[in-house]
Amino acid sequence: MNKRNDLGTEPCPVARSISVVGDRWSLLLVRDAFDGVCRFSDFQRSLGVARNILAERLRRLVDAGILETRPGSNGGAHQEYVLTAQGQSLFPVVVALRQWGERHLFEQGEPHSELVEKSTGQPLHFMAPQAADGRPISPGDTEVRKLA
Amino acid sequence: MNKRNDLGTEPCPVARSISVVGDRWSLLLVRDAFDGVCRFSDFQRSLGVARNILAERLRRLVDAGILETRPGSNGGAHQEYVLTAQGQSLFPVVVALRQWGERHLFEQGEPHSELVEKSTGQPLHFMAPQAADGRPISPGDTEVRKLA
Numbered sequence: 001m002n003k004r005n006d007l008g009t010e011p012c013p014v015a016r017s018i019s020v021v022g023d024r025w026s027l028l029l030v031r032d033a034f035d036g037v038c039r040f041s042d043f044q045r046s047l048g049v050a051r052n053i054l055a056e057r058l059r060r061l062v063d064a065g066i067l068e069t070r071p072g073s074n075g076g077a078h079q080e081y082v083l084t085a086q087g088q089s090l091f092p093v094v095v096a097l098r099q100w101g102e103r104h105l106f107e108q109g110e111p112h113s114e115l116v117e118k119s120t121g122q123p124l125h126f127m128a129p130q131a132a133d134g135r136p137i138s139p140g141d142t143e144v145r146k147l148a
Numbered sequence: 149m150n151k152r153n154d155l156g157t158e159p160c161p162v163a164r165s166i167s168v169v170g171d172r173w174s175l176l177l178v179r180d181a182f183d184g185v186c187r188f189s190d191f192q193r194s195l196g197v198a199r200n201i202l203a204e205r206l207r208r209l210v211d212a213g214i215l216e217t218r219p220g221s222n223g224g225a226h227q228e229y230v231l232t233a234q235g236q237s238l239f240p241v242v243v244a245l246r247q248w249g250e251r252h253l254f255e256q257g258e259p260h261s262e263l264v265e266k267s268t269g270q271p272l273h274f275m276a277p278q279a280a281d282g283r284p285i286s287p288g289d290t291e292v293r294k295l296a
Contacts, residue, residue: 008253011259011260012261013248013249013250013254013260013261014175014245014249015176015179015249016249017249018172018179019172020253021245022176023172024155024166024167027162028163028166031160031162034287065252083287086252088286090248091276092240092244093248094162095244095277096241096275097162097165097169097170098161098165099240101162103237104213105156105164105165105168106161106164111159113160113293113294114292115292115293116291117285117289118291119289120279122279123280124277124285124290125277125279125281127275128240128275129239129240129243129272129273129275130272130275131265131272132268132271132273133273134273137265139231139236141265141266142264142265143264143266144261144262145261145262145264145269
């Protein structure tokens with residue numbers, strides 16, 4: 001069985017999410033959208049991606065309900081792409097990717113961009129999975145309960 | 149500038165993480181490894197992926213320090229793949245993907261697998277980014293402080 005094309009119907013929520021945002025360009029576009037990028041030309045400048053690929057990925061994210069279009073804020077002809085509520089709720093995914101990268105993919109002292117709270121300038125708390133009652137929980141203390 | 153190939157040197161930790169795990173197979177392999185899959189044949193059965201692609205992706209994850217190999221636990225000739233400490237620390241990424249999928253990619257009442265605490269059987273707490281002092285924080289209250 002080739003499961004490549006039917007991840008979107010799997011009973012595993014991780015697989016379904018991956019079917020929607022589990023590729024490099026989609027994840028980078030979502031990151032840029034959180035960062036306030038909204039114009040086609042600005043996504044293109046940020047990612048250095050071919051126009052046809054960019055157009056296709058943006059359309060996929062719109063179809064998936066992650067981005068929506070709106071008229072350009074300057075009254076121009078060009079539409080803008082902004083995160084929907086469903087897209088905004090990818091924030092934990094982006095923050096988790098960021099915090100993992102900060103920990104493991106930079107040399108000691110190597111500078112990197114930081115995600116901070118606007119009002120305080122402080123970096124965010126390190127995000128870690130917790131049990132139902134809030135205790136920190138490690139992977140070994142969890143299990144996946146599959147469908148019968 | 150084609151940034152496709154140099155994500156791994158970007159000052160953005162999100163981009164670096166995506167350069168390492170931002171593709172469908174890598175994410176699914178990491179998910180399976182958290183789920184206790186460790187043999188080549190079991191990864192193959194789980195993902196339905198061609199042997200050559202699977203071998204290449206496993207090797208990339210080993211090279212990236214996310215998986216490591218060990219002798220087969222049954223004393224057989226086949227090695228096993230297990231998460232390193234660095235790989236284990238992708239747990240928040242996998243949980244965030246799961247929780248987003250649970251919220252947005254299933255119909256009301258549609259069954260899905262669940263990640264639960266072994267000792268209690270309870271699903272994990274919903275993981276959300278927090279400010280430095282623990283207050284919940286929304287994307288609009290954050291900003292990325294780029295390198296000068």
